[in-house]
Amino acid sequence: MSPKLVILDRDGVINRDSDDYVKSLDEFLPYPQAIDAIARLSRAGWTVAVATNQSGIARGYYDEATLAAMHGRLETLVRARGGEIRRIVHCPHGPDDDCDCRKPLPGLLERLRQELGMASLQGAWMVGDSLRDLQAGEAAGCHSALVRTGKGERTLAKGKGLEQARVFTNLAAFADWLLAQPEK
Numbered sequence: 001m002s003p004k005l006v007i008l009d010r011d012g013v014i015n016r017d018s019d020d021y022v023k024s025l026d027e028f029l030p031y032p033q034a035i036d037a038i039a040r041l042s043r044a045g046w047t048v049a050v051a052t053n054q055s056g057i058a059r060g061y062y063d064e065a066t067l068a069a070m071h072g073r074l075e076t077l078v079r080a081r082g083g084e085i086r087r088i089v090h091c092p093h094g095p096d097d098d099c100d101c102r103k104p105l106p107g108l109l110e111r112l113r114q115e116l117g118m119a120s121l122q123g124a125w126m127v128g129d130s131l132r133d134l135q136a137g138e139a140a141g142c143h144s145a146l147v148r149t150g151k152g153e154r155t156l157a158k159g160k161g162l163e164q165a166r167v168f169t170n171l172a173a174f175a176d177w178l179l180a181q182p183e184k
Ligand SMILES: O=P(O)(O)OC[C@@H](O)[C@H]1O[C@@H](OP(=O)(O)O)[C@@H](O)[C@@H](O)[C@@H]1O
Pocket: 009, 010, 011, 012, 017, 018, 019, 020, 021, 022, 051, 052, 053, 054, 055, 056, 095, 130
């Protein structure tokens, strides 16, 4: 039985991304459609988690406290819509830190699997705007979905590694589609 689990990338899926990184609470601008989509998924019995690369920490652009404030804001917004984000995990490392958790490696997803007490992520969903999100999800056995928000259009234009991914306009469209699928 596949876990009723949706793992979300953060920047470009849940909130506006920036090529200059999302460096402060003021720059953390969730998409209203995404907050509503997360609430709808969790109210429908889906476990929603977040797996995000945050190399801005390693780069010194912001600190863990600032990141925690963003994630507190996110959880408050979702709870206000009657939903829940079960867990948010992040990779604070930079590209040269040789960690095992920076997407496209599946380390963040493995951490979620362990912390959520799930035997496998086979059949769960990974939703992202970048190829590395899809690669991490597929490496962990997830179905993959690309959204056109954030870097999604750029990811689509590059055209590689998208063979398995379903493409959606945004997280709301993904939630609409998933919630319309017959229960397995
Ligand atoms: O999309 P998620 O994983 O939630 O977060 C992405 C961010 O950590 C940042 O990741 C950076 O990539 P590098 O880490 O510099 O390769 C850049 O793409 C930034 O534009 C982006 O804001």
